[in-house]
Amino acid sequence: MGKILKLGIVLFIITAVTGLLLGGVYTITLEPIKIAKGNEKNEAMTQTLPDATAFESVPVAADTDIVTAINKGTAGGETVGWNYTVEPKGYGGLIEIIVGVSKDGRLQAIKILSHSETPGLGAKAAEEPFIGQFRGKQTEALSITQSDTVAQNEIQAISGATITSGAVVQGVNAALAYFGEHQYESERQSETPAGTGYAGELPKN
Numbered sequence: 001m002g003k004i005l006k007l008g009i010v011l012f013i014i015t016a017v018t019g020l021l022l023g024g025v026y027t028i029t030l031e032p033i034k035i036a037k038g039n040e041k042n043e044a045m046t047q048t049l050p051d052a053t054a055f056e057s058v059p060v061a062a063d064t065d066i067v068t069a070i071n072k073g074t075a076g077g078e079t080v081g082w083n084y085t086v087e088p089k090g091y092g093g094l095i096e097i098i099v100g101v102s103k104d105g106r107l108q109a110i111k112i113l114s115h116s117e118t119p120g121l122g123a124k125a126a127e128e129p130f131i132g133q134f135r136g137k138q139t140e141a142l143s144i145t146q147s148d149t150v151a152q153n154e155i156q157a158i159s160g161a162t163i164t165s166g167a168v169v170q171g172v173n174a175a176l177a178y179f180g181e182h183q184y185e186s187e188r189q190s191e192t193p194a195g196t197g198y199a200g201e202l203p204k205n
Contacts, residue, residue, distance in 0.1 A: 041085075041098065044111040048100030049073040051080045051108075061182060066174035079103055082183055084175035085113075090167040092116035095125070097168065099175035103183075107137040110172060115164075122164030130158055130165070134172060140180060141173045 045055050052073025060070055069085035081102040087094045093116040100108035112126040124130055134142075139153040144166050150156050157165035 040113060044098040044113060045071055045073070045083045045100070048098050048109040048111050049081045049083050049102070051075055051102070055083065061178075063181075064174065064178055066171060067178050070178075073100075081108060082179060084178060086171035086174050088167040088171035088174070090115060090117050090125075091122050091161070091163040092118060095164070095167055095171065097171045099172050101175060101179050101183075105138060105176070105179060107134050107172070107176070110134045110168070112168070117164050118161070121158070122161040124158050124161065125164050125168050130155075130168075139176075141176060142169050144169050 042055070046052070049055075053075045055071040055073050058070045058072050060067055066086050066088055067084050068087050071083040071085075072079055073081045073083060081100060084099045084101065086097050086099055088097070089095070095115045095117070096113040098111045098113060100110070102108055110131055112131065115123065115126060117123045117125060133150070133155050137152065142153055142155050144157045144162065145151075145154040146157050146159075146162070147154075148156075155165065155169050
């Protein structure tokens with residue numbers, strides 16, 4: 001009985017010490033990981049909105065569940081566009097994407113920050129040539145196609161990964177829709193002389 005009690009005490013001490021060590025390691029590495037992720041996101045914002053020299057976080061309206069963060073990009077005090085962080089659901093889970101949209105509604109670029117898609121298939125969404133297709137597109141919404149002939153408002157799906165391809169397009173469309181509903185009109189109104197009004201429409205294909 002004494003041996004069993006002694007063994008139990010030893011095991012308890014070992015478990016407690018191990019837990020404390022693991023907790024300490026987690027605490028020590030948490031801040032560097034947070035900093036690294038922040039740097040990665042800042043770099044992604046610069047890549048997807050290259051004309052901006054500074055970024056300012058702005059609140060996200062409550063009418064969206066895919067757009068999770070917004071940053072206004074400026075240069076010389078003037079707004080040049082917006083970065084939207086979107087998280088659509090892909091084949092393997094949520095896909096975190098930065099979408100850059102210029103103030104005239106043109107897609108600048110996208111950058112996938114994280115995903116759990118299948119290597120060799122859906123994971124290709126984070127690579128060229130897939131992400132390059134979004135660059136410079138100017139449309140209210142994009143759609144997926146498997147055709148070799150791609151229109152201005154279309155994105156060619158990754159072979160064998162249509163779910164992932166569709167999820168990325170869904171995320172980008174959420175950013176474009178948010179821009180059209182919130183940023184586009186406010187920017188136009190701020191640029192329109194008082195009393196003249198604005199009767200323009202969003203850029204079409």
